[in-house]
Amino acid sequence: MMQDKLVIADHSFDSRLFTGTGKFNSAKTMLDSIKASGSQLVTMAVKRIDLQTGSDDILQPLVDANVKLLPNTSGARDAKEAVFVAQLAREMMQTNWVKLEIHPDPKYLMPDPVETLLAAKMLCEQGFVVLPYVHADPVLCRRLEEVGCAAVMPLAGPIGSNSGIQTTAFLEMIIEQANVPVVIDAGIGRPSQAALAMEMGADAVLVNTAIASSALPVEMARCFATATDCGRQAYLAGLGQVTKQAQHTSPLDIGLSQSVINQDSSLTGFLDDPAFRGR
């Protein structure tokens, strides 16, 4: 296999499948799935501790698994809150990387582009490595790149929907224009969709719900790893041109003539029988 590392900011990754840690039935299943996925970058969220129940320590097992942590700002409703959450995450997880996500609408969880751009600018100025989760908006992705984001994370579909890639035309524009890695996030529900995203030229995909909500998450994680790698290899190999007309792959003229066909009528003579043709 050819050398094919993904570089974001100062970090290089062998795997182009990033994974989330949410929605798993248990911490063990989550850890086993992440290991099976081969993922080297995993997302985490931040939450106020319940002093009565304490907090699950899922950080240390992930650190022990040698994966890089990508804290998100989920729950932030505007730029100010997002910057605050990023600062909390930096203290907590000892990383200046942040998945910037601001989605105040609880129904569709659509990211707020205005607040996201504002927060991205502030966070980049504060030295964060910012990976913003955004709608598949080529203009916004370019603006985010201009303010210093290390990558962009346009959505394929609504978060957690497993609905597949619904933003194809716009993702293609983003991929074509981007000078930073493009990580397709949210909505990818099947391994074939991860492969498709990679075939389109995405630099990576982020998958959570599709793995966590599978009946067999560890096996599904492995499937996504294979599909992501397969899609990437196909992209590198170069996909064939798409045409509307058929383009024959076998010769259309193989030199048949009536004299050749009629040589042995015992084999094909029945085709000339009107009874056989229903006439």
Add this chain to the structure above:
Amino acid sequence: MSVSNESALIALHVNDSRHQVPQGTTLSELLAILAIDSDSVALVSNGQVIPKSQWQNIACEPNAHIELFGAVAGG
């Protein structure tokens, strides 16, 4: 930690619950009192994120509003 008398105690709000700790208790000591592992926690005192490196040197202020955050699973 011994407490000599009632007047040496100060009140705090920690994640919306009220606590009393001896005056001079540092933020590190507060976490120990609350039995919270400081490795994976972020601390906000009166709206300011306090860097972990300073927890040992900063004493809890009387009636401070302290918020503790941890990492949880998420996508």
